[in-house]
Amino acid sequence: xxxxxxxxxxxxxxxxxxxxxxxxxxxxAVPPPAPGEAGVRVPYRDLVAFxxxxxxxxxxPEDRAGVAAEALCHGDLTGFTSHGITNLTxxxxxxxxxxxxxxxAEPRIVADHGASVLLDARRALGLWAATEAMDLAVxxxxxxxxxxxxxxxxxxxxxxxxxxxxxxxxxxVGLVTANCGRQRIxxxxxxxxxMLGTNPLALAAPAGDRPPFxxxxxxxxxxxxxxxxxxxxxxxxxxxxxxxxxxAPVTDPAAFDRGQAHLCWLGGDPHTGAYxxxxxxxxVEVLSAxxxxxxxxxQENKAExxxxxxDIGYFMxxxxxxxxxSEAEFLTDAxxxxxxxxxxxxxxxxxxxxxxxxxxxxxxxxxRAHGVPLDAxxxxxxxxxxxxxxxxxxxxxxxxxxxxxx
Numbered sequence: 001x002x003x004x005x006x007x008x009x010x011x012x013x014x015x016x017x018x019x020x021x022x023x024x025x026x027x028x029a030v031p032p033p034a035p036g037e038a039g040v041r042v043p044y045r046d047l048v049a050f051x052x053x054x055x056x057x058x059x060x061p062e063d064r065a066g067v068a069a070e071a072l073c074h075g076d077l078t079g080f081t082s083h084g085i086t087n088l089t090x091x092x093x094x095x096x097x098x099x100x101x102x103x104x105a106e107p108r109i110v111a112d113h114g115a116s117v118l119l120d121a122r123r124a125l126g127l128w129a130a131t132e133a134m135d136l137a138v139x140x141x142x143x144x145x146x147x148x149x150x151x152x153x154x155x156x157x158x159x160x161x162x163x164x165x166x167x168x169x170x171x172x173v174g175l176v177t178a179n180c181g182r183q184r185i186x187x188x189x190x191x192x193x194x195m196l197g198t199n200p201l202a203l204a205a206p207a208g209d210r211p212p213f214x215x216x217x218x219x220x221x222x223x224x225x226x227x228x229x230x231x232x233x234x235x236x237x238x239x240x241x242x243x244x245x246x247x248a249p250v251t252d253p254a255a256f257d258r259g260q261a262h263l264c265w266l267g268g269d270p271h272t273g274a275y276x277x278x279x280x281x282x283x284v285e286v287l288s289a290x291x292x293x294x295x296x297x298x299q300e301n302k303a304e305x306x307x308x309x310x311d312i313g314y315f316m317x318x319x320x321x322x323x324x325x326s327e328a329e330f331l332t333d334a335x336x337x338x339x340x341x342x343x344x345x346x347x348x349x350x351x352x353x354x355x356x357x358x359x360x361x362x363x364x365x366x367x368r369a370h371g372v373p374l375d376a377x378x379x380x381x382x383x384x385x386x387x388x389x390x391x392x393x394x395x396x397x398x399x400x401x402x403x404x405x406x
Contacts, residue, residue, distance in 0.1 A: 040379045041371030046394035048073050050382075051085060053391050058096040059103035060125060068127035074162040076372045078360035080216070082225030083159045086378055089385060091156060092125070100310060101125055101155045107132065115144040118292055119151045126157030130314055134166045134174065137318040141172055145323035151314035152294035154178075160202035161216030161360075167318045168204050168212045171327055175317040177201040179288040181295040183309035186220055186263045188298070189270065189278040192245065194262065195298040197309065198223050199284035204357070208335020210342070211361030219281040220263040227253045227263070232377070240268050287315040371397035 051069035056062055072092070075084030095101035105124035109117060117136060121129045133149045140147030157163065160176050167174025180197020187194050198218040205213045222241045230237050231253035242250040242261040247269075255261035266277030289296050294313025321330040344353040367373070374382065386393035 039373045039375040041367075041373050041397040042394040043397060044073065044077060044368050044372050047076070047085070047372055050386070050391060050393055051088060054088065054093070054385065054389055055103075055125075057389055057391075058093065060128075061104075064125070064128040067131050068125055071127040071131060071158045071162050073372070074159050076374070077364050077367050078159070078161075079363045080159050080161075080360075082223060082229050085374075085382065086229070087156075087158075087225070089381060092127070095125070095155060100308065105129075107151075115140055115146055116148045117150070119149055121151055121154035123153060123155060126155040126312065126314075129154060130157035130163045130176075130178075130316070131166065133314060134163045134176065134316045134318065137174075137316045138167055138170050138172060141167075141318035141320040141323075142170070145320050147316075147318045147320075149314075149316040150292040151316065152289075152292040152311065154294070154312040154314055156309060156312065157314070159216060160200040161204060161214045161357075163316070164202040164204035164216070165212060165214060168206050170318075170320075171206055171322060171331060173203070173205045173319040173321065175201075175203050175315070175319075177284040177288045177315040179285050179294065179297060179313050181289075181309040181312040182297065182299075184297050185224065186265070186281065189265060189274055196281050196285060197297055198263065199281040199288070201280070201284055206331060206334045207338035207355075207357070208331050210335060210338050211358050213338060213355055214357030214360060216356070217266075219266055219277050219284060221266055221268065221277070222263070224256070224263070227256050231257070240264060284315075288313040291315065 048066070048069045051072055052062070052065040055065040055068055060068065072085055072088065075081055075087075077084075092101075096103060100123065102123040103125065105122040107122055107124055107129055108120045110120050111118040117140065119133055119136075121133075130151070133151050137147035137149040140149075157178060160178060164174035164176040177200070179199050183197045184194040186196045186198065188196065198220045200216070200218045200223070202214065202216040204215075207213050222237070227237060227241065235253070236251040237253045239249045239251060241264060242253070242256060243264055244250050244255075244261055250261040252261070256263070264277075265274040266280065267273030267275065285297060288294065292313050292315075295311030321327065338355055341353055341355050342358075346352050382393050385391075
């Protein structure tokens with residue numbers, strides 16, 4: 001990372017993570033079902049190595065390819081399969097082939113004021129550049145109590161929660177937002193012209209000896225990846241995900257890419273709170289694009305839909321509560337907070353109360369131990385990619401070794 005700031009700055013090195021106690025998931029620790037649960041299972045580490053080798057073949061340095069592969073496989077590990085390796089051939093490899101992503105890019109520090117940094121990613125692959133940006137935010141938070149890294153000139157970075165979680169390793173709170181650059185696929189509330197992206201955000205926080213709290217969400221009802229996954233599977237989507245030009249519900253996911261349907265904001269319609277999703281989408285646009293000077297979605301006289309998501313902006317914030325009060329007390333209070341939620345009497349005895357991050361942690365541990373499930377179509381796609389790349393795809397885990405399908 002190079003700097004053009006007037007103040008002194010250095011390339012950040014990821015600090016050594018603090019080893020937390022083993023997470024406790026409480027009763028009924030069997031991971032809940034998730035998309036991609038049925039199918040061929042492959043060893044997680046072998047899958048990461050395969051993805052890394054594919055990226056290396058595109059010119060990405062080996063160390064960065066490993067970081068990027070872990071970020072991409074996070075989707076499959078936690079159950080967010082719409083943001084996992086299904087995007088390798090659909091999103092990331094085309095980024096390289098089109099020249100929209102530079103595998104040799106060196107992000108540059110434009111401004112450095114200690115607790116706040118402006119970083120130009122220079123079209124680097126977001127899967128690793130976002131990771132490095134969050135590590136820099138953590139480094140600054142360790143010194144100042146808070147670290148903010150604002151990023152422009154970036155590309156797609158996979159699961160937002162993966163990057164927020166890096167702060168939790170250091171007993172910090174991580175907040176990450178990203179706009180969709182100049183891509184315009186969602187209409188402002190009451191408007192007829194798409195002007196915004198799905199604009200995701202994520203917050204991750206320690207939970208003592210329990211799985212971290214991780215809220216990872218789009219500001220629309222569903223991200224585009226889930227809509228397109230339903231279209232590939234020839235499945236309908238629930239009422240409330242898509243609307244036509246006149247606001248009527250659409251359940252055919254293929255209509256989205258035909259330009260005959262639009263994503264709905266979180267909250268559904270104005271009577272059920274769509275202004276909240278729209279407002280959150282704009283919040284993300286302000287933090288991620290307006291602050292660093294990244295590509296804005298809404299632009300007067302430039303409202304063409306489904307444009308490329310170039311010049312994406314990120315907002316990376318790490319908060320170190322241990323600089324404000326006793327870290328031990330903070331972690332104790334975090335354990336009490338999330339423990340109380342887990343202990344809440346449930347409406348149904350067989351459906352105990354959980355918080356965001358708990359199910360994903362359970363799936364993660366199961367899949368690390370028993371292999372990552374890939375549906376048949378994705379498995380064939382990866383076999384074809386391996387064959388065309390001259391690489392070997394991981395052998396499937398024997399059924400007797402695989403974990404429970406539920």
